[in-house]
Every structure is written in C-alpha cells, then in structure tokens.
Amino acid sequence: MNVSEARSDLYALVKSAEDDGITTMIHKRDERALLAPLDRFPAARKAGAFPTWTLSAAQKDLGTLISRAASGEPQVLRRNSTPVAVLLPADPDAIALSSDTAAHPGAAPAGGAVNSRPTPSRERGRRLATLGDAIGHVLSSNSAPGLSFGLTGLDEATGGLHPGRLVLVAAEPQVGGSLIGLAAARTALARNARVLYAASGPSSADITRRIIAAEAGGDYARLKTGMLTGHEQEVVERLRHAPLLIDDGSDLTAEAIADTAPLADNLALVVVDRLQRARNPRLPLSGEHLPEASQILRELARTQQVPVIAVLDTDDPAIVNLLDADVILTLTNAPGQQVTTVTVAERDLGIIASTQLWPDLAHARFLDITPAPAGTTTAEADGGVPDSVGTAADRELADAALPFTSGAVKGLAAEAAHLLAALRTALAGGHVKDLDELHTQLKAMAAAGVQTPDSAEGRRLTAALDAYNAAVPAAALTQRAAGAAVSGTPSDGVHTDTEDDEDAARDDDDGLAPGDEEEEPEGAVFPGLKILKDAVKRSKMHPIPVIRTEEREGGPWPLISEDMSGEPKWVHPDVTSTRVAHIRDNGKRVRRDKLDVPASFGDGLMCLIDRNGSYPSACSAVPLAPNKLLHTGPLNAFDKGQAGIYLIDVPEWNFPGMPHPLGQLVDRTDEQGRVWVTTPHIKQLERLHRDGHLTQRVTIHDSWTGKTNESLFKPFYAAAREARADLVQVGGDAYANYKTRLSIALRLLWPKREEQRSPFWRPDWRMSMVAEASVRHWTVAFKAVQEGHTLIALRNVDAAVFWTPNETPPDTYRIGTGFGEVKAKFLQPGEFIPEGDD
Numbered sequence: 001m002n003v004s005e006a007r008s009d010l011y012a013l014v015k016s017a018e019d020d021g022i023t024t025m026i027h028k029r030d031e032r033a034l035l036a037p038l039d040r041f042p043a044a045r046k047a048g049a050f051p052t053w054t055l056s057a058a059q060k061d062l063g064t065l066i067s068r069a070a071s072g073e074p075q076v077l078r079r080n081s082t083p084v085a086v087l088l089p090a091d092p093d094a095i096a097l098s099s100d101t102a103a104h105p106g107a108a109p110a111g112g113a114v115n116s117r118p119t120p121s122r123e124r125g126r127r128l129a130t131l132g133d134a135i136g137h138v139l140s141s142n143s144a145p146g147l148s149f150g151l152t153g154l155d156e157a158t159g160g161l162h163p164g165r166l167v168l169v170a171a172e173p174q175v176g177g178s179l180i181g182l183a184a185a186r187t188a189l190a191r192n193a194r195v196l197y198a199a200s201g202p203s204s205a206d207i208t209r210r211i212i213a214a215e216a217g218g219d220y221a222r223l224k225t226g227m228l229t230g231h232e233q234e235v236v237e238r239l240r241h242a243p244l245l246i247d248d249g250s251d252l253t254a255e256a257i258a259d260t261a262p263l264a265d266n267l268a269l270v271v272v273d274r275l276q277r278a279r280n281p282r283l284p285l286s287g288e289h290l291p292e293a294s295q296i297l298r299e300l301a302r303t304q305q306v307p308v309i310a311v312l313d314t315d316d317p318a319i320v321n322l323l324d325a326d327v328i329l330t331l332t333n334a335p336g337q338q339v340t341t342v343t344v345a346e347r348d349l350g351i352i353a354s355t356q357l358w359p360d361l362a363h364a365r366f367l368d369i370t371p372a373p374a375g376t377t378t379a380e381a382d383g384g385v386p387d388s389v390g391t392a393a394d395r396e397l398a399d400a401a402l403p404f405t406s407g408a409v410k411g412l413a414a415e416a417a418h419l420l421a422a423l424r425t426a427l428a429g430g431h432v433k434d435l436d437e438l439h440t441q442l443k444a445m446a447a448a449g450v451q452t453p454d455s456a457e458g459r460r461l462t463a464a465l466d467a468y469n470a471a472v473p474a475a476a477l478t479q480r481a482a483g484a485a486v487s488g489t490p491s492d493g494v495h496t497d498t499e500d501d502e503d504a505a506r507d508d509d510d511g512l513a514p515g516d517e518e519e520e521p522e523g524a525v526f527p528g529l530k531i532l533k534d535a536v537k538r539s540k541m542h543p544i545p546v547i548r549t550e551e552r553e554g555g556p557w558p559l560i561s562e563d564m565s566g567e568p569k570w571v572h573p574d575v576t577s578t579r580v581a582h583i584r585d586n587g588k589r590v591r592r593d594k595l596d597v598p599a600s601f602g603d604g605l606m607c608l609i610d611r612n613g614s615y616p617s618a619c620s621a622v623p624l625a626p627n628k629l630l631h632t633g634p635l636n637a638f639d640k641g642q643a644g645i646y647l648i649d650v651p652e653w654n655f656p657g658m659p660h661p662l663g664q665l666v667d668r669t670d671e672q673g674r675v676w677v678t679t680p681h682i683k684q685l686e687r688l689h690r691d692g693h694l695t696q697r698v699t700i701h702d703s704w705t706g707k708t709n710e711s712l713f714k715p716f717y718a719a720a721r722e723a724r725a726d727l728v729q730v731g732g733d734a735y736a737n738y739k740t741r742l743s744i745a746l747r748l749l750w751p752k753r754e755e756q757r758s759p760f761w762r763p764d765w766r767m768s769m770v771a772e773a774s775v776r777h778w779t780v781a782f783k784a785v786q787e788g789h790t791l792i793a794l795r796n797v798d799a800a801v802f803w804t805p806n807e808t809p810p811d812t813y814r815i816g817t818g819f820g821e822v823k824a825k826f827l828q829p830g831e832f833i834p835e836g837d838d
Contacts, residue, residue: 003028006035007062011055011262014077015303017085025090028063031070032090035077044076044086052076052083056262079305080266147269147307149180150187152368157344157353158327161269161307166298168325170315175331176340176359178202179366181271181309182210189242193268198257199248200285201274207246212236214365219421221362249671253284254293258300267306272297274311277319282558294323301326333359338403339369362405362421390427390435393468397442398424400464403457411453412461419445442468448589516744517751517758526723526738528716528745533759535715536626543626543712546761556629556645556704559676560763563668564645565770565797566681568778570659572792574598580832592832595792597803604805606827608834609813611777611798615746616720617819618772618797619713623679624765625706635700638686643679644705645764650675651685651694657785659794661688661778674701678764679708680772684779713769716745721819728817773797776820784810793833801833 006013006026016022017037024035038044051073058065058077065075069087077085147161161167161184171177185195189211199207213220216235218228228236245264247257254272261270272285275294279287294310301308312320315330328345344353357366390398401420403409412420419441426435446469452458520527536543547557571577576596583589595606623643632642650669653660660666661684665675688694720742727735750766751758777797784802785791789810793801802810809815809824816822827833 001026003063003066006066007059010059010062011258011303014055014079014085015299026062026066026087028066028070031067033066033069034088034090036086036088038083038086041074041086041088044074045083050074050076050086052078054265055079055084056265059262079303082305147184147188147191147193150183151357151366153355153357154180154329154342157342157355158329161309163305163307164302165307165326166294166301166324167307167309167327167329168294168320168323169309169311169329169331170320171311171313171331172315173313175315175333176361176366177311177313177331178273179210179214179361179364180329180331180342181273181311182207182214182364183366184269184307184309185244185271186211186214188269189239189244192243194243194264194266195245195269195271196257196261196264196267197244197246198252198260198270198272199246200252200272200283201276202248204246204248207248207273210364211239211244213363215239217363217425219362219418219425220364221418222422247671251282251284254289254296254300258296261300261304261306267304270297270300270304270306270308272308272310274313275323277312277314277316279553280558281554290319291322291324294325298324298326338409340366360405362417363425393464394423394427394435397461397464397468398427400457400461404461409453409455409457411455411458413451416445416450444589514756517748517756520741524737524741525727525734526720526741528720528741529748529759531719532713532716532745532748535713536760538715539626539709539712541626541707541709541712544628544762545759547628552761555631557763559645559704560767561676562767563665564676564678564767566661566663566665566677566774567770567796568659568663568774568794569796570663570794571595572790573656574600575792577793582832590835592835593793594830594832595801597792597829601790601792601803602805604803605807606792606829606831606833607802607804607807607809608825608827609800609802609809610823610825611800612817612821612823613720613724613819614773614777614797615769616717616724616742618769618776619717619720619746620819621710622713622769622772623683623708623710624712624768626709626712627706629704629706629764632703632705635703638682638698638700639705640683641708642705643708643768644703645676645678646682646698646700646705647674647676647702648682648685649673649699649701651696651698653694655693657791658782659778661685661775663774663778678768678771680768680775684775712765717819724817724819770797780812783812787812799833799835 001009001024003026006024013022013024013035017024017035021037021039023037023040026033026035034040043049051068053061053065053075055077058075065087069075070089072089074089075087076083077087148155149158149161158167169177169180171180181197185197188195197207209220209223212218212228212232212235213223215238216229216232218232218235223232247260257270257272261267274285275290276283276286277290285293290312297308297310300306310325312323314320315332320328320330326347330343330345332341332343333339334341338358339356340359342355342357343351344355345351356369358369360367398420401417401424404412404417405421405424419438423435423438423442426438446465450462450465452462517529519530519533533545536545551557575598578594578596579591580594581589582592597604597606625643629644632644635646638646650660650662650666650673662675662677662681665677665681669675682698682700685694685698689697723738727738746766746769748756748758749760749769750763751761774797777800778794781791781794781800787810790803791800792803793799804810804826807826809822813824814821815824825834
C-alpha cells in the first residue's frame with residue numbers, strides 16, 4: 001500500500017504486526033519499506049539502538065520514516081515507551097548492523113521468538129509465547145501505575161484498572177453510573193496522569209461542575225449557579241491545570257474516540273460517558289450502534305494499552321450481553337436501601353465479586369462504606385459528621401438529612417436539600433465561618449416548616465428540624481428573617497428560598513399542566529388557544545402546526561433548545577450583584593437581586609424598567625417558517641426570504657456597557673465556538689454589522705430553513721392587545737385569567753411531554769418568538785445606552801435597570817400599559833430589585 005493509505009491505517013497495521021506477526025509492504029514512489037513485527041528484527045528492542053517514534057508522531061511523519069527505513073536505517077515504533085513494531089528496508093541486505101546492535105546467532109529475544117530473520121516474502125506468521133514468558137508477563141503487568149477507581153471497596157473487588165481492558169459500567173439513569181468513570185478520572189488527575197473524557201450526553205460544563213463538587217465536597221446543584229465558596233475556589237485553582245481532555249462535541253463516535261486517543265501523548269485513561277440504550281440520531285453512541293462501538297473501544301484499549309471505561313445507561317442484561325467488554329460493573333439500588341450495590345463480572349467467567357458504595361449524589365460522587373475504626377463514633381461510621389465541629393443539633397440535623405442530600409431518598413424540596421447539603425459540607429470540612437452564616441437560614445427554614453415524606457427517614461428529619469427550631473423562639477426567627485430581607489444579608493451562594501425567576505428552567509420543563517391543551521369554554525375572558533389556532537389555520541401558506549412524532553428525532557428538531565432564546569442575564573462589570581432574602585406580603589420567602597453601584601457612577605437612583613407583554617408583542621412580526629424546515633446547509637449570506645435556524649460563529653462584541661447581543665447564548669457554544677440561533681438573532685446581527693457595531697458579517701456554517709412569514713401570529717397579537725386594553729383597567733381575577741391563558745397558548749407551541757396533546761409542536765416557532773422578544777428588549781436598551789444612559793443590568797425579555805442622576809427614565813422607552821410600553825420605578829441605592837408581584 002502507499003504512504004497515504006498506511007498513514008490512515010497505521011494503528012491497525014501495527015496491531016496486526018504485534019498480535020499476528022503480519023508484515024506490510026509500504027511504498028513511497030520508488031522507496032519501499034516493511035512495517036514488521038519486532039520478532040523479525042530483535043535488535044529493535046534494544047534501547048537507544050535505533051531512532052524511535054511514538055505512534056502519533058510516526059503517523060504524522062510516516063513519509064519521512066519510510067524514506068529513512070528504505071535507505072537502510074530501521075525506525076522503531078513504540079506505544080508510549082514500549083516498542084511494538086519496526087520499519088525495515090524491503091531489501092533485507094540494506095541494513096548494516098554494528099556488532100553491538102546485531103543479535104547474536106541463536107539468541108532468544110524477549111517474547112520467546114527464535115532469533116532468525118524470515119525472508120521478506122513471508123508476510124504472515126503466528127507469534128508464539130512459552131508458558132514461562134506468559135507467566136512473566138502476567139506477574140509483571142499489574143494494574144495501570146497510579147490508576148484505580150479511587151474507591152477502596154471497588155478496587156478490591158475488581159483488582160483495579162488494568163491497561164488494555166474495557167470496563168463497562170451498567171446502571172439505570174439516576175443511579176450514578178457516570179460517577180464511577182468520574183471517580184477514576186479524578187484519581188488519575190490527582191496523580192497528574194492524562195485522561196481523555198469523551199462525553200456523549202453530558203457537556204464539558206457538566207463534567208467540570210461534577211469534578212469540582214466531588215473534589216470540594218460542594219453542592220453540585222448550587223455550582224450550576226456559578227457561585228463558589230472560598231474552599232471551592234481553592235479547589236478550582238488546583239484543578240485548573242489538570243491534564244484532562246474533554247471531547248463533548250456533536251456526532252461523537254467510537255471511531256472518533258479511537259482516532260483521537262493516539263494523538264494524546266502519555267494517555268493513561270479513557271472514559272466514555274455514555275452509551276445510550278435508546279436510539280438518538282444526535283448521539284451516534286446509541287441504539288443499534290452500541291455493539292460495534294464496544295468492539296471499537298475494546299480494540300482501542302488493547303492497541304493503546306490503556307484502561308477504557310464506558311458508561312451504559314441501562315443494566316438490562318439483554319443489552320449488556322451484546323457489548324464486548326472485559327469487565328462489567330452493574331450498579332443497582334434496592335428499594336428501601338440507602339446504598340448502591342456494584343456487581344463485578346468478568347468476560348467468560350461471570351460474576352466474580354460484589355461490593356457496596358454510599359451514593360453521595362448531592363456532591364456528584366460515591367463514598368466507600370467502611371467499618372468503623374477504633375475510637376470513631378457511630379455517626380462517623382455510618383457516614384455521619386465528626387463531633388468536633390458545630391452543635392449537637394447541627395450534627396443530628398446533618399445526619400438526619402443524609403438520605404435526602406445523598407439522593408438515596410426522594411421527597412424533599414430542592415431548596416431544603418441544597419441548604420442541608422451545605423450544612424453537611426461545612427461540618428465535614430470544619431468550615432466554622434460557613435456554619436455561622438448557615439445558622440440563620442437553617443433556623444428560619446425550620447421555623448417555616450419543611451414538608452417531608454411519611455417514612456422513617458422523613459420522620460427522623462422532621463424531628464431533627466423541630467429540635468433545631470426549639471433553640472430559638474419562632475418570633476425571634478421571623479424578626480431575624482425579616483431583618484435579613486431589609487438589610488440585604490447575602491446568602492454566600494446558598495439558595496435556600498423559592499426562586500421566582502427561570503434560572504432553573506430546563507428543556508423538559510414547559511410550565512404546562514394536564515388539561516392546558518383543551519380549548520377555553522364559550523364566554524372565556526380570553527380564549528387564547530382558540531385564537532392562536534384560528535390565526536395559524538387562516539394562513540394562506542397552509543402551515544404545518546404539528547411535526548409528526550416519528551420525525552422529531554431527526555432533522556433540525558434535536559438541534560433546538562431553550563438556550564436559543566438568547567435572553568440576557570447581565571450585570572454591568574463594575575456593579576456588584578448579590579441575592580438577598582425577601583418575604584412577600586403573602587408570607588412567601590423569595591430571593592431577589594441587590595445591585596451595589598460604585599461611587600464612580602456619581603449620585604443617582606436606579607431606574608427599573610419593566611416591559612409589558614414582551615411575548616405577545618413579539619408576535620406582531622416574528623419571522624417564522626410555516627412549513628417544514630429543509631436542510632439548506634452553509635450559506636454565503638442570510639436570505640431575508642427564509643426563516644429557520646442557523647449555525648454561526650459567535651461574533652466578537654467590544655461594548656463594555658452592553659451585554660453581548662446573543663445574551664446567554666455566548667456561553668453555550670460548541671467546541672468550535674459556534675451556536676445555533678433563530679432568525680430574529682440573525683437579523684439583529686446583520687443590522688449591527690450594517691450599522692458598524694460588528695466588524696465582521698455573520699458566517700453561516702449550517703442551516704435549516706423555509707419560506708418566511710412574519711404575520712402568522714399577527715391576529716393573535718391583535719386580539720391579545722385589544723383584550724389587554726380592557727382587562728388591565730378591570731384587574732382582579734379577570735386580568736389574571738387573561739395573562740394565564742395567554743401564557744398557556746404560547747407555551748403550547750412546544751409542549752415537552754408526550755401526554756400533552758397540544759394542537760402544536762413547533763419548537764422553532766416557540767424559540768423564534770422568544771428570541772424576537774429578547775432582541776427587541778436588547779435593542780431598546782442599546783439605543784438608550786447610545787444616547788448616554790448608563791445600563792447597570794439587563795435580564796430576561798422585560799427587565800432593565802439604569803443608573804440615572806434624575807428621576808427621568810430613558811426616552812427610548814414609552815411609559816404606559818400597552819404592549820411594548822413600560823412601567824418605570826425608581827429605587828434608592830441598596831434596595832433590592834423587585835420582581836413580579838413584589
């Protein structure tokens with residue numbers, strides 16, 4: 001074969017030489033060389049005798065190496081530091097050996113092969129090993145140096161991680177299978193060993209947060225907010241230069257992983273997270289592709305001589321038995337038990353061992369279950385906290401909360417679980433300062449009451465909360481909580497109260513309830529769903545309101561996400577934002593933003609702008625594709641006659657007084673710095689380039705589009721505007737019902753649950769409408785900034801905060817109650833920013 005072909009197949013050719021003794025002829029024009037097993041030229045095993053190359057380096061410079069080998073200079077190929085094959089001249093007489101490198105006649109080289117030189121015509125041969133050689137290899141090949149699962153019980157049950165073996169971790173969702181691979185990766189990184197983490201499902205941000213949570217003992221859910229304690233920041237700095245390589249790109253295949261791994265020098269471990277049982281067209285490591293993928297990963301482990309851990313999202317034996325793994329770890333949670341059982345099975349032997357782990361899912365990790373050493377308390381032995389820090393009430397509350405904070409028992413509100421997890425972290429780490437700050441919040445929570453499940457764990461937690469509350473009179477707690485709200489005491493990143501914002505919104509949360517899809521009865525105050533259906537039905541473009549279920553897993557639909565809204569969550573870089581407690585008039589505890597403006601801004605007030613009806617207002621002229629989206633691929637320029645979704649580079653934005661026009665989308669890029677956006681954002685970026693605010697025009701790398709229509713939702717907008725003009729004056733239940741039905745109608749454009757029988761399923765329509773609202777919100781704020789106003793915060797699609805020296809809002813806004821108009825409220829420095837019904 002020629003050099004190009006050999007370069008592509010180099011790893012397979014080396015494996016054939018190493019395992020089967022196969023020699024391959026490679027030619028480069030008139031130069032010919034043989035890629036041969038070491039048994040054909042035993043002198044290549046001698047360190048320093050000939051030039052040596054790692055396989056990745058040899059692959060890059062193979063043409064040069066062929067020329068050198070053809071001229072009579074053997075080139076040794078090695079995997080890490082181990083020679084595995086050699087490039088020889090096709091003419092066996094071309095090699096001139098010195099006396100110190102030539103093998104002595106009759107010497108037996110390593111591996112037991114006879115030291116004779118077969119003729120070049122013999123292209124095949126089976127490499128044989130004596131039993132003595134095999135015993136020596138077994139005794140010398142312990143687990144990979146410095147590598148283990150990092151869990152004593154699991155390492156004892158498996159014998160640790162061994163080079164050349166594929167370990168399959170089989171676990172149902174929410175059992176924690178990914179955390180086994182993560183534990184092994186963390187252990188390797190602690191020894192400065194290079195790890196390749198191939199993420200097919202979780203993002204690099206997910207993996208990073210899990211590592212930080214596990215290493216720091218921090219609350220994984222809280223880390224999603226981006227708020228770190230001092231201890232966690234120290235851990236982040238320590239991890240910043242860890243040799244972890246993450247590939248969370250789209251279309252990740254087993255072949256891509258096998259191609260990438262050899263390019264990582266001194267690779268010690270590969271983790272593949274995860275193989276998905278159900279077929280997903282966006283995830284090649286899923287469905288019917290799994291058996292072939294497991295074979296490729298097992299081959300990768302053997303050829304690279306590294307352990308490969310692959311996580312599978314099911315423990316179904318029918319699926320597991322189809323996969324080609326050396327070791328299978330099956331994780332299960334028995335009902336009523338708070339531990340995870342790991343069953344260890346080995347290829348051809350079946351189950352060989354089992355062990356149990358303690359799931360600490362709140363901190364994204366497993367813990368060992370070990371017997372209590374002499375001198376430890378019962379609480380410590382049972383996974384409790386030491387009695388050297390905190391009060392007895394602290395420790396009892398933390399221990400009672402453990403089943404819930406670990407994730408083993410469900411049924412506790414998320415905010416309560418997060419706060420209790422913070423308590424356990426502070427006690428375990430001896431963080432006295434954190435404990436002092438947590439006490440007020442914990443006592444207020446205990447005084448308010450926490451709903452717990454009717455189980456032994458729930459009753460114990462209730463008793464612990466009652467005991468905790470008994471230490472301080474309820475009246476004092478209420479006064480203290482109210483004082484915290486007024487004074488703006490920050491929570492140091494621990495969210496303990498109900499959040500009214502949408503920070504926690506997910507792609508599977510549409511805010512809909514069963515029955516919302518039913519049309520309103522005759523005489524309804526505002527039959528929003530019926531109006532929207534009629535508007536779409538009357539269009540002359542014959543829209544397709546529902547994409548068929550069988551089509552939703554392919555084409556553009558898996559590419560659309562809630563991130564495409566592009567809503568800003570921005571605070572001026574010179575302004576400090578903290579979350580503070582607030583109690584509404586109805587007694588509901590919430591958290592709100594408090595903005596601290598530096599003295600350099602001068603005297604002034606905060607002007608809060610609240611935009612009316614952002615979503616229905618956007619319906620007046622949102623560009624949509626009424627029919628199916630077709631794959632139109634890369635585009636030289638944006639076509640105004642089309643609408644859909646576009647894959648673009650995130651443009652550079654150099655305007656410190658304004659957030660990026662794409663809002664939070666800039667934090668959702670793929671590995672190439674690209675994002676999928678809808679038509680409103682494309683039009684916005686085109687306009688900014690035309691006006692000179694962006695230096696480069698948008699580059700469209702891929703697209704799914706259809707003929708555009710900007711008036712599809714206009715009848716709905718007109719009806720909603722007319723109804724609001726009347727009902728906003730009436731107020732009360734009628735106006736509240738109007739707002740509810742309007743919101744439901746627009747949310748039903750993209751219902752997330754199959755049981756929701758909505759008359760629509762067009763995620764592109766929904767996200768284009770939201771993006772249009774976001775673009776309009778951003779544009780008006782930008783005009784105000786261009787006129788000299790100081791913007792200090794911009795969020796969602798309806799809220800902006802300006803710093804103004806006089807009680808006059810920017811004149812780019814229209815004050816009023818109609819769609820697109822705003823309410824303006826002035827706040828003194830230090831006041832929190834009200835939201836909703838505050």
